[in-house]
Amino acid sequence: MSVTDISLTDTGDSPMRSKEPRPADFLPLTPAVLHILLALADGEQHGYAIAQAIEAITGGAVRMGPGTLYGSIGRMVAGGLIEESARPRGRSGDDERRRFYRMTALGRRVLESETERLARVVALARAKNVLRRPEPA
């Protein structure tokens, strides 16, 4: 076996665990999780509506498939970032089976931390003049 037989991406970072969930533990967020949190920032939604909202706010750049969406939702529920909510009133016309999700307090704090982190990244980028177009003042 030669050296080239070892794939370059074999080395990954080792997992970290903590008992008390702190927002920092969740960072950085994957694009899927970040987008789902952003979509839920306006209020509770069901899965398909989340995907549509993401597609709308990213101008069609991010189209989420069912596997990514519900995989992420499953982990976010397990991680306590979002939770299932009782079906809101006035939406009885929707499919009976539709489940609605809303952001938890932890989820909101995680989203805030992540956006702060991103803002710092953007500020850094601006300081180094790598932003192609400066933000209008």
Add this chain to the structure above:
Amino acid sequence: MRVVERVFDLILRLYPRGFRRQYADEMRAFVRARLAEPRHATPWGAFCLVCHILADCIVGAGREHLAARAASASGSRAVPFRQTLVSDNEPAEELMVTLVHDARYAVRTLRRRPAFTIVSAITLALGIGATSAIFGVIDTMLFRPLRYPAPEQIVVVSMTRGGSLREPPAYPDFLDWREQSRSFQSMGVIRSQSLNLTGRETPERVSGNFVSANLLTLLGAEPLVGRLFAPAETEVGTAAPVAVISEGLWRRRFGADQAIVGSPIVLNGQPFTVIGIVPSTFAFFGGTEVYLPITYYPNNAGLTRKDHSMFVVGRLRAGVTIASADAEMRAIGARLAEQFPAENAGSGAHVESLHTLLVGDVRAPLYIVMGAVTLLLLIACANVANLQLSHAVARRREMSIRSALGAGRGRLARQLLTESVILSTLGGLLAVAVAYGGVAGLITIIPIDLTFFNPIRVDGRVMAFAALVSILTGVVFGLAPAIQASRTSLTDALSTRTGGLSARVRGVEMRGVFVVAQLALSIVLLVGAGLLTRTLVKLHHVDLGFDTSNLLTMEFRLPAAKYSEPRQISDFFTRAIAEIRALPGVRSAALVRAVPLSGNSDARAYAVAGAADPEKGQAPILQLNTVSPGYFRTIGLALVAGRDVNEHDDADAPPVVVVNETFARREWPNASALGRRIRFVDSDRWLTVIGVARDAKHFGPADQPTPQAYIPYMQMPQIFTSVVVRANRDALALGPLVREAIWRVDRDQPVWKIRTMDSLVANTLGSKRVLLSLVGAFASVALLLAGVGIFGVMSFAVAQRTHEVGVRMALGASGGEVLRLIVGQGLRLTLVALLLGLAAAAGATRLMASQLFGVTPSDPVTFAAVPVVLCAVAALACYLPARRASRLDPLTALRRE
């Protein structure tokens, strides 16, 4: 669109059960919503969506499995969020880079072991290709609409009578239906009958259809040259002698000369003016060559309520459902039954879609073949998985080194999965060639009229199906090696020995599972093939009642215009028979209206003298045939009482009839039938029974005994007849001579369907034979693959146990004992497979009950024979490696460790 949802259900199965329970319904709703988006309405849009969902969910399913595994390993039920999210859920770009690396590495690995790669790819190509070819047929015939415009509106209106929903109506029924119904945009009628085309060099029989004008427009026909029928041209009273011909006939017979439009051709001895040509893309009823107005349909009874031989096709109005049209027609049918009690008593009308009517008989065989080929594909998958596993063991060191360098379990599993999917994609590419061949072959053996359907070919949908199956098979057979690799223990594998004992045992165990699965699946196929073989054998041995050897049959129809008088017809027949009998090599010859097994038949309601007259519409039905003297002797149908019809039973003599044993037993159970009298309910003429013949199967070996009656030709001359000739030897060689003999009587008389009785018998078994040959072929390949599978596992086990065998032999075990040990191990696997396979077969064969004859789905002979065959193959496959083990030199064996 339902197909997409079905496919998605399959994809969902890739997910861990817990995840599925939680989110499957949600994900289905999601996919439905996505499908409903306008951008996915086109086939291309839907295809893109399917590809996106497929890639997304397959990657997602792998991730969920790893997450579930990590959760159970850490002992907590909740998945640690960061671990799964950060280490496995990489951003898309990084994933792509990894995939490209994995793919490159996989291609290198596969190229390093060409034998494995080629064998696996070919195995998969056969499985995927055969599955795709059959999918292509099923897709076109069952899932896709017929080839006409707006095909969902096209329905067939039939008559119901005495429990049967599909009786042909008479022409006046059609007129009443068309007049009274409101559910249809238009309703057309069709009557198929071959025509004599004369006036050119050789008389020829062409396939003809007598139609009403709107039948062609209703089905969306457009003329290639000229025009189609005007409505008045096909109605009684205003009919014109005009004909529309097919592009095929136009090119073949008239050299594609446009001048034929407007000129006359002679059909059934009468001139018709050709007004138009329909392109060959328009087809109905197996390639019609000539369309004539329905009003020229030649038959003795004319277009009366007695002639039940029409086929009525309707196009529903937009928005009208089949159910509501059926309700309307039922009411109209009931009204007509009251209005015309003499002819329509007890009858009604029924509407069903043309598509349903056409595929009714082929649905079950197609699904059986699809089931069989899917089993074969699974067996092929198991085979390749086995090959993969044996290599996985060999690659354990490589995996360990990568693991030591920091590759996670998921990473290694994904690498192996990538290899499998690349292998199956290679198989899928080769499978396209197999699918092309398979579709071409299937078209030639499917025993039904394909002209109504879109052309069956390897199109985008079949390709997409093949691609989907390729990826799925890659995942299916790649999962086991991947899971096994991800379990590899570092210290175990890196030790200098070829591998730890536990890993070795696990390798054998997992391969054992695959062999059991293969054997069990083969049993299901073998039992299916066995039952079909027994069915064919039973059908072959059914006593048809007559002797089929060296019997030649052919058909002809006299033109009604030329032979209008009964005397002319019987004169022609008498002279033709005399000419044929004079030919060398002819032992005897006779005329019969409907040759047994030819598909032609005639049925009449009858009444018996001395019994109360039956209620209207309740009269018993008999199969009627018209025969010339010597018919019974010629086909070898024995008379059990009385006499044959003879030359004296002519038009001036008292009317006579020969009945069959079932008839005699049913009507006169305790007395002789001879001298009794019967009549047909539509006639006042009493016929005296002069003989009783044995029962003859008329449609096929599976016929139930039916009352049959034979009346002499001279007493009921008809223009359509068949000739049966008993030859001294090779019957088919007599064909041209017999045709010449008929032409000596009338030069303009075409003769067609020159066939031997043996070929007619083979025809009636055609669809069963096709089904058997397909399932049988799959079963043989399955058995071969299973045999190779068990051989591979046993060889592997022997190689792994060399040390143990050495110790045993050093301690005094004999060669025979070692042989028993190894063979015993293999047979234990076989036994488990037998139990599982027979149980599965018992369930599966129930689904094919409709295709069996003379055997039950749980036929003990088949269920006893299959295990014997399988055990023989398994024993041989185990014996070869076992013999090698028993001949080991203990010293060499011990030294190897």
